[in-house]
Amino acid sequence: MGQKQDTIGFATELETNIRLLNEHFNASDDVGIRAFHFHGMKGSLLYLITVTDKDKLQTDILKPLLQAKDGRLEGQQEGQLEDILPILDLERVTDLPTAAAGMLQGRCAILLDGRAELLMADASSSVVHSIAESKNEQTIRGSHEGFNDDASVNAQLIHRRLKNANLTERHFTLGSSSPTRVTLLYMCDLADMTIVNEIIANLLTNQAQFIKSPGQILERLESSHFSLFPQMLFSERPDSTAAHLMEGRIVLLIDGSAFATILPVTFFMFFQAADDFNVRWWNGTFFRFLRLISVVIGIALPSVYIAIVSNHFDILPIDLVFSLKASLENIPFNPLMEAMFMITVLELLREAAIRLPKSIASTLSIVGGLVIGSEVVNANLVSTTMIVVISLTAVASFSVPSHEMRLAIRLISFPIMIASALLGFVGIAFSFSLLFMHLSKLESFGVPYFYPFMPFKPSRILTALIQLPKRIFGGKASKRRLS
Known part of the structure; x- marks a missing residue:
């Protein structure tokens, strides 16, 4: 499939905008469409069925829209969707690529007739990941919590252990055709900001169309590609990762990987175990x-x-x-x-x-x-x-x-x-x-x-x-x- 044009904007006709989004996804059966009326205007909801939570879609988006149509919500100004939707993550979008990228992340596109813009509302479904014990870094007297494949859950586990206002988090999306979320964490008062900026620059220059595996991202961060020695430390333990953050190191969490990547590293870091400190x-x-x-x-x-x-x-x-x-x-x-x-x-x-x-x-x-x-x-x-x-x-x-x-x-x-x-x-x-x-x-x-x-x-x-x-x-x- 060829690349979509980056400058495509929306029209004021509702049917035209629906057709543009539907064609962008090649008329896939995964695209769900639900028509509604809002203050006398025709509207439509467009979403991807597999990544959208239907209960959240009905409760937080469709139900308030239908109640506004029936007049059960008094005192609302005409056309103010932000005032009736109980959702924090709302964004107005005027171009097709941004809207399509939002739908791929589980957002719902709200279209109204006569408007050349969309309102993107978060209705993403979340897979519940259980917190299991670390399989590769087992301890006798330490914590038995381990990371899973969800980067947001892994970041939450780190925040639970390191309750400090200086813990800074940066989010990136890599891969133009298959977005992969990457989270960068560091202590802003301990980490070397020169190293942080260098890592961010390396991440932003990764313009690959598809991210096939986390290793495709991490190989760009190696200082010497021909050395046999590892130049990044991998950990699946939140307590060990938090300890490295407190020593001024930087942590990378990649969606789809159950390991935290710690850098920069030294040779003797690879011979320390969590049990040493317990x-x-x-x-x-x-x-x-x-x-x-x-x-x-x-x-x-x-x-x-x-x-x-x-x-x-x-x-x-x-x-x-x-x-x-x-x-x-x-x-x-x-x-x-x-x-x-x-x-x-x-x-x-x-x-x-x-x-x-x-x-x-x-x-x-x-x-x-x-x-x-x-x-x-x-x-x-x-x-x-x-x-x-x-x-x-x-x-x-x-x-x-x-x-x-x-x-x-x-x-x-x-x-x-x-x-x-x-x-x-x-x-x-x-x-x-x-x-x-x-x-x-x-x-x-x-x-x-x-x-x-x-x-x-x-x-x-x-x-x-x-x-x-x-x-x-x-x-x-x-x-x-x-x-």
Whole structure:
């Protein structure tokens, strides 16, 4: 279907205006029309059946119009529709595209004969979304509320937790042919307005005709499209989102997505969990430190094993050398091929478990973990030591709270394994040097990604790495900007 002209206005004839709107929607059966008389003038209601609440349409719009016709509402001036309709959201429209866009959002077009304008009244139907528990960010002692697919409901959940007059909300509609609502939230006294304005500018330049998914909007907000590391934090918890707002960050809510997008971000934000702040400080410190260790294990453990078996057998105790030699004796592949094979099998099982129904996914996990693992060893395709190494690596990566960071850790381990097979420990050291150089250079809306290590801030390192007791180390709250 071709694009409609943007300059089409309305005529003074009622039938002409009805025809223009009906043709704009290609005479769809979804267009509802209801004629009425108002103070001696012919009128008509036009609405889209699927997005309009019929009860609201009858009670708040049609009934007051018919009562005014019968003279049961006294003292009304002729033609003053705004005075008789008990609706807050009323707007006069003089062009066809604006009227059609309003009808797509559930508004009813009120047409009167002899007038070259319409009155748009809100009669939109709302789907009731239940507030369910977060599925991907579960906690033991925290809140059990989670976001849903309605951005307005998600914004309401945030407002309930953050009752502050400085919490500012901005609304945008993206996609010319299929409008998608986007809500931007920030604390105007804490957020960096330069970053806010940059995000708004990026959103407004998104002139795509159709918004197929939230990722189509978010990819424009990435500072580096070629980096493996995530540059936005996703959360489906209202309490965590409100906490980030109180730290001066900006939140994006997109209609159709049950996640809040938080930015700008730093590397160490991806290893914080909601439970860290609901338990005693030494418990939170232990688990956060454990997650940071799991990152090192997930990235380096397969590479270290490959480097030792391929190039550095001499650093191992003699008893362990004999044990490794025995397990590798009948394996026809080198350690790099073993690791690549096992990681590929693990990723296939993980992807299949995500896409399959839950009842089948649990069976697949048992088959993958027991049958495939044991038979691969029996067939002398992979050594038992490699099975242990890859299993520890998978468990370590799964302990990271952020799904996007888990994917990044698994992808980064591949080139480091290749470097370790070619150059041994020298290849690992060279790979980690490049990795730290990339992290030090990467930015998220001008905020250093590897903060507080780059730039180096000794006073912030402890709070980034571990959970410290607020009574001793918290100090007084102060106004802080992310810059």
